[in-house]
Amino acid sequence: MKEILDAETYLSRMKNQKVNYHKVLRRMIKDWEANNERPKVLLHSCCAPCSTSSLEFLAEHADVTIFFSQGTQ
Numbered sequence: 001m002k003e004i005l006d007a008e009t010y011l012s013r014m015k016n017q018k019v020n021y022h023k024v025l026r027r028m029i030k031d032w033e034a035n036n037e038r039p040k041v042l043l044h045s046c047c048a049p050c051s052t053s054s055l056e057f058l059a060e061h062a063d064v065t066i067f068f069s070q071g072t073q
Contacts, residue, residue, distance in 0.1 A: 029061045042067055 007024050032039060041062045045051035051066060058064045 032061060038062055040065070044068075 007021075007028065011019060011024065031037075039062045041058055041064050043051060043054060043058065043064055043066050045055075045066050045068045047068075055064060055066065
């Protein structure tokens with residue numbers, strides 16, 4: 001079974017730095033491409049307008065499932 005790579009792998013190397021999550025994601029994508037991998041990603045979405053850009057970007061590099069749950073009050 002392959003090891004699951006997550007952002008913690010990259011963040012642990014960035015001691016005492018402000019985290020640029022876009023750069024972290026780009027490094028992860030670079031690794032996915034180098035290993036010829038297409039990971040499965042679960043994306044939580046509060047609404048369609050918020051998820052559109054993220055979905056379009058991630059779908060180029062991963063198989064994305066969107067989770068939407070309308071909260072109860």
